[in-house]
Amino acid sequence: MKRFKQIFLFLLVMLGFLVVSNTNVSASDIDNTTQEKNIVNIYVFKTRTCYHCKELTKYLNELTEKYDNIVVNDYYYEGKNVILYKEYKALFKENGFKTGNGFPFTIVGGVAFSGDSVAKFYLEKYIEKYTYNDFVDVFQKYQNGEEIKESDFDKSIIEEINLPIFGVINIKNVSLSLIAIILGFLDGINPCAMWILILLISLLIPTQDKKKIWLLGGTFLLTSGVFYFIMMLGWVSLVKVIMAKSVFLIIIGIFAICTGGYNLYKYIKSVIKKEDGCEVTNAKQKRTLTKKIKGLVNEKSIFIALGGIILIAIIVNFIELACSAGMPLLFSNILAINEVSTFAEISYTILYVIFFLIDDFIVFFIAASTLKIKAVSNKISKYSNLIGGIIMLILGILMLFFPNILMFSF
Amino acid sequence: MKKIVLVTAVWCTSCIIMRPRYLEVIKNSNTVKEFNEYDFDDDEEIVDKLKIGNKLPVAIIYDGEEEVSRIIGEKSINELKGLIGLKNEEI
Numbered sequence: 001m002k003r004f005k006q007i008f009l010f011l012l013v014m015l016g017f018l019v020v021s022n023t024n025v026s027a028s029d030i031d032n033t034t035q036e037k038n039i040v041n042i043y044v045f046k047t048r049t050c051y052h053c054k055e056l057t058k059y060l061n062e063l064t065e066k067y068d069n070i071v072v073n074d075y076y077y078e079g080k081n082v083i084l085y086k087e088y089k090a091l092f093k094e095n096g097f098k099t100g101n102g103f104p105f106t107i108v109g110g111v112a113f114s115g116d117s118v119a120k121f122y123l124e125k126y127i128e129k130y131t132y133n134d135f136v137d138v139f140q141k142y143q144n145g146e147e148i149k150e151s152d153f154d155k156s157i158i159e160e161i162n163l164p165i166f167g168v169i170n171i172k173n174v175s176l177s178l179i180a181i182i183l184g185f186l187d188g189i190n191p192c193a194m195w196i197l198i199l200l201i202s203l204l205i206p207t208q209d210k211k212k213i214w215l216l217g218g219t220f221l222l223t224s225g226v227f228y229f230i231m232m233l234g235w236v237s238l239v240k241v242i243m244a245k246s247v248f249l250i251i252i253g254i255f256a257i258c259t260g261g262y263n264l265y266k267y268i269k270s271v272i273k274k275e276d277g278c279e280v281t282n283a284k285q286k287r288t289l290t291k292k293i294k295g296l297v298n299e300k301s302i303f304i305a306l307g308g309i310i311l312i313a314i315i316v317n318f319i320e321l322a323c324s325a326g327m328p329l330l331f332s333n334i335l336a337i338n339e340v341s342t343f344a345e346i347s348y349t350i351l352y353v354i355f356f357l358i359d360d361f362i363v364f365f366i367a368a369s370t371l372k373i374k375a376v377s378n379k380i381s382k383y384s385n386l387i388g389g390i391i392m393l394i395l396g397i398l399m400l401f402f403p404n405i406l407m408f409s410f
Numbered sequence: 411m412k413k414i415v416l417v418t419a420v421w422c423t424s425c426i427i428m429r430p431r432y433l434e435v436i437k438n439s440n441t442v443k444e445f446n447e448y449d450f451d452d453d454e455e456i457v458d459k460l461k462i463g464n465k466l467p468v469a470i471i472y473d474g475e476e477e478v479s480r481i482i483g484e485k486s487i488n489e490l491k492g493l494i495g496l497k498n499e500e501i
Contacts, residue, residue, distance in 0.1 A: 195422070196421065202426070274483070277468075277483030278467075279465060280450065280463075280464045286451070290419075375426035378423060378424045378483070378484060
């Protein structure tokens with residue numbers, strides 16, 4: 001119990017540290033020498049009626065008063081600008097920028113911003129950087145028909161921050177990794193999937209046959225991990241498809257808020273009723289599975305036992321999917337919003353599943369090596385309802401109202 | 411003279427935690443004369459008659475043949491003593 005508290009505290013400190021450290025990079029990081037100022041062109045695609053475009057225009061007017069070396073070029077979404085807009089969107093998207101699907105769309109040097117809030121957040125930093133440092137004006141280069149190289153693009157400020165000790169770290173990678181760890185851990189703590197492992201261990205320990213325990217228990221965990229990984233990739237692909245329609249971002253956001261609220265309700269109920277125990281959901285199904293596993297553990301043929309354990313692991317994880325659909329769906333949604341590459345998707349999903357199984361691994365490793373079962377109190381799952389509920393509420397609200405924060409462009 | 415019926419399950423972590431606590435409290439008690447434990451899966455008929463709800467473990471406390479209270483879920487040993495009514499006894 002004490003060890004779990006330490007893990008929780010460590011994760012919270014890491015989260016807090018990262019949220020705090022995701023602050024702006026101060027202007028002083030950019031070299032301000034007395035050399036001649038570069039002219040910095042800012043190109044803005046917009047429409048005549050768009051509210052956010054007007055907001056950005058106001059902001060740019062302020063900037064032009066502050067900086068005498070910037071030139072704002074407006075491109076209204078009309079005539080030949082329509083094709084231009086699409087070309088530049090595609091160009092930046094291919095090079096890993098979030099181009100969103102609306103206006104304003106702003107290009108400066110080697111970077112592009114979708115929306116006014118993100119542009120307002122970063123523009124001044126890039127202006128200060130480009131004023132005294134050489135940079136590639138991708139817009140102009142493309143206009144001149146020159147070949148655009150990957151090195152022309154510049155994400156130095158958006159995605160990277162310079163931290164003491166850690167040095168330069170990529171915000172998105174670290175933040176997505178941290179989300180994979182926290183959501184995976186919270187998803188794993190919930191008792192839905194744990195009861196089968198406890199059952200298996202409780203039945204295997206009396207046999208005092210360590211080899212059998214490692215084999216059957218290990219197979220169960222491995223199968224659960226592989227199956228859950230496949231299910232998670234399914235979620236990610238599904239969400240990517242439905243995410244094309246931004247209405248689903250709203251639906252998933254509402255789903256997250258409802259699920260978070262339900263988790264908090266379960267926490268409050270268990271605090272009031274003071275009944276931290278094992279929930280008996282679907283008694284008939286649980287009894288059937290229990291009898292089957294008891295039969296498998298006593299099965300003479302190890303191959304039949306292994307086959308049965310693999311099947312049971314798949315069935316149980318499939319049944320329990322509904323019980324913990326919230327976290328995987330949220331996680332998949334965050335990956336989809338961030339438009340990560342397939343390789344990154346797989347890596348973050350593996351990280352998620354590792355932390356989903358970590359508590360099971362710990363319980364199983366202790367049991368298999370000591371032949372004693374170290375049961376995890378349900379009080380912990382009560383707190384996972386609390387923390388999980390709060391995190392889901394926050395993520396749901398972010399999805400609905402501040403999706404760009406989930407893209408780690410604060 | 412008190413009797414305790416404890417319903418647990420092999421797959422239930424709270425039951426694994428609570429079983430030794432009940433045994434310790436009963437071992438040191440002068441009042442509890444009978445203690446029966448039933449398994450949620452193996453003793454289906456008996457357990458279903460007890461109508462235990464959807465949380466485990468459940469301890470049903472009898473005074474003679476009459477049920478006086480139920481203890482649901484995880485409790486500390488001191489809480490157990492109080493709930494079973496052993497507090498003012500010399501243990």
